Amino acid sequence: MPVYGAGVETPERDTPYVIDPAGRDIHGEAARIRARGPAVRVLLPGGVEAWGVNDLALLRRLLTDPRVSKDPRRHWPPWINGEIPPDWPMYAWLAVRNMLTAYGADHQRLRRLISSAFTARRTAALRPRIEKIVAGLLDGFDGRARVDLREEYAYPLPIAVICELFGVDDAEAAAEMRYCSSVFFDTSAAPEEVAAAYPRMVQLLTQLVGDKRKNPGDDLSSALIAARDDDSRLSEEELVSTLVLFISAGHETTVNLLDNAVFTLLTTPGQLALVRTGRAGWDDVVEETLRTEAPVANLPLRFAVEDIVLDHDVTIRQGDAILGCYLAAGRDPRVHGADADVFDVTRADKEHIAFGFGVHHCLGAPLARLEASIALPALFERYPGMALDAAPEEVERLPTFISNGHRALPVRLRGR
Secondary structure, three states, X not given: OOOOOOOOOOHHHHOOXXXXXXXXXXXXXXXXXXXXXOEEEEEEHHHEEEEEEOOHHHHHHHHOOOOEEOOHHHHOHHHHOOOOOOOOOOHHHHHXXXXXXXXXXXXXXXXXXXXXXXXXHHHHOOHHHHHHHHHHHHHOOOOOOEEEHHHHHHOHHHHHHHHHXXXXXXXXXXXXXXXXXXXXXXXXXXXXXHHXXXXXXXXXXXXXXXXXHHOOOOOHHHHXXXXXXXXXXXXXXXXXXXHHHHHHHHHHHHHHHHHHHHHHHHHOXXXXXXXXXXXOOHHHHHHHHHHHOOOEOOEEEEEEOOOEEOOOOOEEOOOOEEEEOHHHHHXXXXXXXXXXXXXXXXXXXXXXXXXXXXXXXXXXXXXXXXXXXXXXXXXXXXXXXXXXXXXXXXXXXXXXXXXXXXXXXXXXXXXX
């Protein structure tokens, strides 16, 4: 049986660290959790306890450990016993039946079927369309002095791409899907919003599936439906839940990646200068942003299938929940040194797990990187004198401990 080193025992480990649902100090909170040890008991909304795993090496090991499950229906007693209500802030993350909650053979089956539809060829073919969307968004800024880049650039691009990828051409439905997705990521949302968002998203995507069956197109929804109809190993619920996963996670993570990259470059002009003078590339910006500003700060949830001994003092018990603290792990000083908190595009080792790891690595990661590699240089080339239109400390963060981004990203535009 593997035994993972969990570090030095601290007095604070006797009391769970209470996670702030509003994410008011998300970086400070990550640092405080990390200071308690690689695996820390945390208290989530609703009095739910979990282990906050923030050590990069330990997270990588647990993500590939067969004793760690993503299926609450089989391995989490509070879910099995009906103790988790539909208005719990993270309910939608567990209620779906897709790769996010599949375990073992079920996960392998779903990933294999979905990978056959979501191919590298399909992603690469989107480049011309992404370039066109980016150019159109930037053209829309002409003559304007100020814009909210999160709302008017970081959001519209991945929304347009994901809707095109999945064949969502109903603007009203797309807007509703965006709203429901935002609630999934908002751990401070009102209970009534939480309770309504997941069933509404399922309803919208069930309607999409019905429409695509009647009128299939050259899109990922149609490809997944074909896989479902040709192979009964993909259930109807799994099909709809897979669409929930891709449409929700497929745009929110990219929004935060673009948001954080722009914010960080505008607040660290020396780093931007390194890119502009060719001493670093835009891929360096993307990877260092993913390391220091993981788009998903804390990913819920995984569960121990059996007792997992971390060291002689710490054991994750069978049925315990595990919260992946990706933001904290990206800044792990055991990996990145004393300056792990510093954004440095020239850093040789930018290792992170912002898109997961191993068999749980996000299938949409290449698309997110592609969008960022096009959108960021185009923006800074069009507006080389762009500046933040607020003091950095005045740019408010999202009210959540899951999604890592800003409420708005106000900038002043200056052309060439």
